[in-house]
Amino acid sequence: MESNLLGISFAGLSLENPTILASGILGYTAESLKRVAKGGAGAVVTKSIGASPRAGYPNPTVVQAEAGLLNAMGLPNPGIDVYSEEIKYAKTVLRVPLFVSVFGYSADEYASVASKAVEAGADAVELNVSCPHVKQTGAEIGQSPKFLSEVVEKTKAAVNKPLIVKLSPNVADITVLAQAAIEAGADALTAVNTLKAMAIDTETMMPILSNVKGGLSGPAIKPVALRCVFDIAEQFEVPIIGCGGITDWRDAVEFFLAGASAVEIGTAVADDDEVFRTICRGIETYLRKKHYGSVKEIVGLAHRK
Amino acid sequence: MPTANNAIRMTEIVNVRTESPTVKTFTFTDRLCGKAKPGQFVMLWLPGIDEIPLSIMDVNNGLVSVSVKAVGDATRHMHNMEAGTLVGVRGPFGNSFIESRGRVLLVGGGTGTAPLLFLAKQLSAKTERLSFVEGAKTKDELLFVRELDGICSGKNLITTTEDGTAGLQCLVTQPLGELLDKERFDMIYTCGPEVMVKKIFEMTEQRKLPLEASLERLMRCGIGLCGSCVIGKYRVCRDGPVFTAAQLREVADELGISKLGFDGSRIPV
CATH class of the missing domain: 2.40.30.10 (Translation factors)
Incomplete structure (x- = not known):
């Protein structure tokens, strides 16, 4: 059976397969998350949730780039108090682990939102310390080892579930931030969030996104994300979730070989909500062909010297 | 991609x-x-x-x-x-209305009439009969009456206004009920305020008639990624905006009732 080859466990979580819905894609409602889970995801991550409601930015919030997508949604979310009800409902309809993505404007806020998410039933918390387009949160925290450790430490103390820290690629050396997160108590890392980017229209001579700058996702960023995972895996033992431009099984396998234990898929979901199942089948075929008994056996193999 | x-x-x-x-x-x-x-x-x-x-x-x-x-x-x-x-x-x-032959009925409310005019133009030569019921608040807001009159050859166009300044003084659902009881239709298409769409859905369901309805939601990405426009498990931008009666049954607890607001919380339609 598939689950024998693809089943993984990390940071105390058991997943039937290593493909996970990335945060920000669908992810508001339990019904949307259920649909993605039915498409074969081994776990799902919600939209990033904060302490209070946020409407996000006006459109355009999405612009197509050469080999990917730029977005600056602006962290729209209903706030954890309202969203707790959705988490509770999601837990009744989902048969895969539910990760709640959390952001805040201070370490205390991160900790408080995370604690409420866990209280409502989150199986794990993923800290968004890497959103590149909202001021005073996200990457503005995740780019500073000092702020990052404070946030991770406080949140870790507030929750009794696995704490995953989603890192930003918009730094000189991602391993410095990885180390800060690990030392502050992160159980796993997700690498990476979107790359800070922009688009300009030549006719109007204006930036297209209403927020001017946003985050680039999709195939364009895959080689960057892969390098980030490789760099972290080279130095640390921590479980890593690879994220960035994964579209097919070959992309996923590259991330495993670089050192990821699981992968998150986002942009590719728009075109095919069965993308998780398709990728899992491909990974399975690859493992059989290469005579491996489990996806766990290929994690980090690209580091062999 | x-x-x-x-x-x-x-x-x-x-x-x-x-x-x-x-x-x-x-x-x-x-x-x-x-x-x-x-x-x-x-x-x-x-x-x-x-x-x-x-x-x-x-x-x-x-x-x-x-x-x-x-x-x-x-x-x-x-x-x-x-x-x-x-x-x-x-x-x-998004998807589009599926062209039906035979006898078709289009029901438009307000600016919901716009995509139905586009559909009516394409269907007029292909269908046995095309009927149109259009409703608006007042005479000035009845859109495309001249164009629709031409397509429906007069007698198959019914107009209603809430204030009685043109056509029948009632909601579109009133003549619709009579029409559905009196005549046989192979397909009914609708677009308009969601409360109207819901009412029409209930009427076609009672009579076991096929329906396609175009829905509206807050949209951001338009390509099925952001989740702003979901109704039930469906994304209006990608799986819709046109939904069949079978799909509407699956989202009946949200249709005409709630949608997501800018912050992703559920708000009244």
Whole structure:
């Protein structure tokens, strides 16, 4: 059976397969998350949730780039108090682990939102310390080892579930931030969030996104994300979730070989909500062909010297 | 992933036509949207203002028309636009109405009539009979009456207004009930305020009649990623905007009741 080859466990979580819905894609409602889970995801991550409601930015919030997508949604979310009800409902309809993505404007806020998410039933918390387009949160925290450790430490103390820290690629050396997160108590890392980017229209001579700058996702960023995972895996033992431009099984396998234990898929979901199942089948075929008994056996193999 | 229809194309508004005191039709050139089917929509970028989803009202030789009611900042801004204004276009997006033969009935409310006019034009030569029921608040807001009158050859067009200034003084659902009981229809299409759509859905369900309804939700990405426009498990931008009776049954607890607001919380429709 598939689950024998693809089943993984990390940071105390058991997943039937290593493909996970990335945060920000669908992810508001339990019904949307259920649909993605039915498409074969081994776990799902919600939209990033904060302490209070946020409407996000006006459109355009999405612009197509050469080999990917730029977005600056602006962290729209209903706030954890309202969203707790959705988490509770999601837990009744989902048969895969539910990760709640959390952001805040201070370490205390991160900790408080995370604690409420866990209280409502989150199986794990993923800290968004890497959103590149909202001021005073996200990457503005995740780019500073000092702020990052404070946030991770406080949140870790507030929750009794696995704490995953989603890192930003918009730094000189991602391993410095990885180390800060690990030392502050992160159980796993997700690498990476979107790359800070922009688009300009030549006719109007204006930036297209209403927020001017946003985050680039999709195939364009895959080689960057892969390098980030490789760099972290080279130095640390921590479980890593690879994220960035994964579209097919070959992309996923590259991330495993670089050192990821699981992968998150986002942009590719728009075109095919069965993308998780398709990728899992491909990974399975690859493992059989290469005579491996489990996806766990290929994690980090690209580091062999 | 990158697709031709999701790339922004800059184009000029070539014509603006006033349809009613609150509705104007804007026409622009776009090769891809020029091939759009009835029911599909475009994302129109108004540089510096907003980007909004708009149903396509007509395509003709590469010319694309959208009818817009001034209801918010972006649409009020559009009403001040003149020919020559530069806009960005993405699309066409979404599915479309499935063409039916035989006897068809279209029910439009307010600007919901726009995509149905596009559909009616395509269906008129192919169907045995085409009937149209159109409702509005008042006479001035009854859209495209002359065009529809031509397509429906007069007697198959019923108009209603809430204030009785034109047609029957009632909601569209009143003559619709009589029509559905009196005549046989092979397909019913509707677009309009969601409370109206819900009522029509209940009426066709009671009579076990097929229905296709175009729905509206807050939209951001237009390509099925952001989740802003979901109803039940469906994304209106990608799985819709046109839904069958079978799909509407699956989302009956949200249809005409709730949608997601800008912050993703559930708000009344």
